[in-house]
Amino acid sequence: MPQYAVDSNTNEIVEIGAWLLTRHRRGKPLCRVHNCGVTLTIVGEHNPDRATHFRHPPSTNCPSILTNAVPYRQLQNVPIDHAQIATIKMVFLNNIHQIFNKCSSLIPNLSFQEFFEIIENAHNLNIWGYRDIDLEYIPYILCTCNPYFVQRTPYRNHPFHFVFSEIQRVDELWINAGNNAHVIYRVDRTTQDVENINIIFDLNNFNNHSNLPQNRINSINVLLN
Numbered sequence: 001m002p003q004y005a006v007d008s009n010t011n012e013i014v015e016i017g018a019w020l021l022t023r024h025r026r027g028k029p030l031c032r033v034h035n036c037g038v039t040l041t042i043v044g045e046h047n048p049d050r051a052t053h054f055r056h057p058p059s060t061n062c063p064s065i066l067t068n069a070v071p072y073r074q075l076q077n078v079p080i081d082h083a084q085i086a087t088i089k090m091v092f093l094n095n096i097h098q099i100f101n102k103c104s105s106l107i108p109n110l111s112f113q114e115f116f117e118i119i120e121n122a123h124n125l126n127i128w129g130y131r132d133i134d135l136e137y138i139p140y141i142l143c144t145c146n147p148y149f150v151q152r153t154p155y156r157n158h159p160f161h162f163v164f165s166e167i168q169r170v171d172e173l174w175i176n177a178g179n180n181a182h183v184i185y186r187v188d189r190t191t192q193d194v195e196n197i198n199i200i201f202d203l204n205n206f207n208n209h210s211n212l213p214q215n216r217i218n219s220i221n222v223l224l225n
Contacts, residue, residue, distance in 0.1 A: 001043075001051060001053035001054075001055075001190075001191050001192060002016075002031075002032075002040065002053055002054040002055070002056075002064070002191060002192045002193050002194075003015055003016050003053055003054070003191055003193055004016070004032060004054070004193050004194075005019065005029035005030060005031070005032065005040050005054050006029070006030040006031070006032055007026045007027050007028075007029070007030075008027030008028040008029075008030050008039075009026060009027030010026075010027070013032065014026070014029070016042070016052055016053055016054060017052075019042075020042070020045065020052070029042070029054055031056065031062055031064070031194075032064075032193075032194045032196065033062050033063060033064055033165070033185060033194050034165050034166055034183065034196075035165055035166040036056075036060065036061070036062035036063070036064070038056060038057060038060055038062070039057075040054040040055060040056060041054070041055050041057070042054060042055075043055045053191075063163040063185065063187065064185070064187045064192045064193075064194050065192065066189060066192075069147075069148075069161050069163065069187065069189075071146075071147040071161075072121075072125060072144070072145070074144065074163070074164050074167060074168065074169060074170045075125050075127065075141065075144060075145070075170050076125075076169075077169060078130050078131070078169055078170055078171045079130075079131045079171065080126060080129035080130065080131065081129055081130075081131040081132075082129055084128075084129065084131075084133075085126070085128045085129045088128040088129075088133065088135075089128050089224045089225075091135055092128070092135070092138060092224075093220070093221065093224065095135060095203065095208070096212070096217060096220065097207065097208050097209055097210040097212060098203050098204075098206040098207065098208050098210075099138060099139050099142070099203070099206075100115055100210045100212045101206040101207055101210050102139040102202075102203060102206045103115060103118075103139050103142055103143065104210075105206075106139065106140070106143050106162075106184075106186070106197065107143060107149060108155040108156045109152050109153075109154060109155045109156045111152070112212060112213065112216045114146070114149065115212070115216070116216055116219060116220060116223075117146065118142045118143070118145040118146050119142065119145075119220055119223065119224075120223060121145040121146060122141065122142055122145045123223055123224060125145065127141055127145075128224075130170065130171055131171065132171070132174060132175070133171075133174070134174060134201075135203065136201040136202075136203055137170075137173060137174065137199070139203070140162075140164075140184050140199055141170060143162040143184065143186075144161075144162045144163065144164065144170075144184075146161070147161065148160065148161035148189055149161070158188050158189060158190035158191065159188075159189040159190065160186050160187055160188050160189055161186075161187050161189060162184055162185065162186055162187070163184070163185050163187065164183075164184050164185075165183040165184065165185060165196075166183075173199070182198060182199040183196050183197065183198055183199065184197050184199060185197070
């Protein structure tokens with residue numbers, strides 16, 4: 001039940017309550033997902049027993065709709081360079097604290113167990129072999145390596161999942177970098193609201209020390225070796 005839409009006239013993100021108050025001077029309410037962008041309808045406006053919200057038209061392919069959120073879809077069928085796998089694993093392990101800290105900034109209240117699980121899923125998908133992968137992309141790829149993240153108090157009021165924008169395959173992010181919006185979406189699975197997160201190469205800004213315990217690091221080392 002999305003509570004936010006983009007004003008087609010101003011590109012402003014507007015909450016449903018504000019939209020209802022000012023719609024006489026607004027354009028069409030559009031989905032926030034760039035590669036969706038359909039015009040949304042307003043539901044429940046005149047029903048006191050139902051929360052007013054925006055709604056997609058039937059049969060939309062928007063990844064914010066749970067039935068369309070196919071786990072790992074963009075991580076499949078990516079060309080593999082077997083010669084680089086050992087090197088990427090080593091670089092990953094050497095930067096594991098920075099990667100954990102950055103993942104924690106993207107995944108509120110990230111637990112040690114969740115971090116291990118997304119690495120385990122990434123390992124099963126062999127992301128280390130993705131041809132020409134840059135270390136900076138790995139935290140974002142790891143975010144997509146869980147089907148979804150469950151609600152977890154504090155800071156995580158609803159379950160959510162991640163999906164990359166405007167690409168069919170994750171390697172398009174770096175192969176056709178000039179043609180793609182470098183954005184990852186964090187989709188609230190309860191409200192279907194979408195948060196756009198720009199992909200930024202800032203791993204060096206994150207501390208190379210973390211509270212990730214040594215026993216978890218040891219387990220990750222065993223997994224990758």
